[in-house]
Amino acid sequence: MKQSSQLALVNELLELAEGIAQRAGEMLSIRPENFDINEKSSARDFATHMDHASEKLIVAEILAARCDDGIIGEEGANRESKSGITWVIDPIDGTVNYFYNLPGWNISIAAKDSQGVLIGIVYAPTLNSLWHASRGGGAFLNGRPIHVSNARVLEDSLLATGFSYDVAERVRQGEQIAALIPRVRDIRRLGAAAVDLCHVASGSLDGYFETGLKEWDLAAGGLIAREAGALVSGRKGSPAGEAMVIAAGPALHALLTEEIG
Numbered sequence: 001m002k003q004s005s006q007l008a009l010v011n012e013l014l015e016l017a018e019g020i021a022q023r024a025g026e027m028l029s030i031r032p033e034n035f036d037i038n039e040k041s042s043a044r045d046f047a048t049h050m051d052h053a054s055e056k057l058i059v060a061e062i063l064a065a066r067c068d069d070g071i072i073g074e075e076g077a078n079r080e081s082k083s084g085i086t087w088v089i090d091p092i093d094g095t096v097n098y099f100y101n102l103p104g105w106n107i108s109i110a111a112k113d114s115q116g117v118l119i120g121i122v123y124a125p126t127l128n129s130l131w132h133a134s135r136g137g138g139a140f141l142n143g144r145p146i147h148v149s150n151a152r153v154l155e156d157s158l159l160a161t162g163f164s165y166d167v168a169e170r171v172r173q174g175e176q177i178a179a180l181i182p183r184v185r186d187i188r189r190l191g192a193a194a195v196d197l198c199h200v201a202s203g204s205l206d207g208y209f210e211t212g213l214k215e216w217d218l219a220a221g222g223l224i225a226r227e228a229g230a231l232v233s234g235r236k237g238s239p240a241g242e243a244m245v246i247a248a249g250p251a252l253h254a255l256l257t258e259e260i261g
């Protein structure tokens, strides 16, 4: 594809995703009085009717604008691409926070092509924050360029992580945290993986690690973190994925990989 038409495509996808994320955010910001809940892998893992309503809105708006695109959505949307572009959607990342009326829940929308994630948007209405990035085009928070922190030692590093919905995995994660907590500035569990990755991108966290992330947790936030200068990998430099995600600036990433990778 010519450079100018690639740029036009990136701008079209970013504009579309930003508008959709904002409309989904407006809908979600009007909290329902009651929630219909459906349990997923365990009692800890659930979706509300608002997760489904958000996915429905996002999918309808994407297809109204680009009917040949593919879709992968956490709440079940699944459509093969005829255009080469596939959208990866988390309609509410941080459902538990949303349910308890805690901040940080967000709408995460990415679009990928044959070379990987091309654009990503993470919109967190409760934080007044909209992050975006495109491959090779840098990362931005509310329109301003962002960069990872330059943390170089564990002792001065503020980290975040998350806990799995799987109990056995939680026990392993607890052991890992117990070993790490005496050696770092502190560890946060904020409750939304996409925002954790974006906080690394904008330097509000020095690093982040978690096991068990799915493609929709990682797609947009992972691109935003990379474009802001983070390394985002799995264990020992393997690709980031369900087995492990470690995100931090290069110096801290090397230390974290040694510690937990």
Ligand code: IPD
Pocket (backbone or CB within 6 Å): 090, 092, 093, 094, 095, 096, 161, 162, 163, 164, 190, 191, 192, 193, 194, 210, 212, 213, 217
């Ligand atoms: C979850 C959140 C949480 C993380 C979990 C994710 P969901 O996403 O991002 O912070 O620890 O791994 O599954 O289920 O609220 O979309």
Ligand code: CA
Pocket (backbone or CB within 6 Å): 090, 092, 093, 094, 193, 216, 217
């Ligand atoms: Ca999620």
Ligand code: CA
Pocket (backbone or CB within 6 Å): 051, 074, 090, 091, 092, 093, 094, 095
């Ligand atoms: Ca979700």
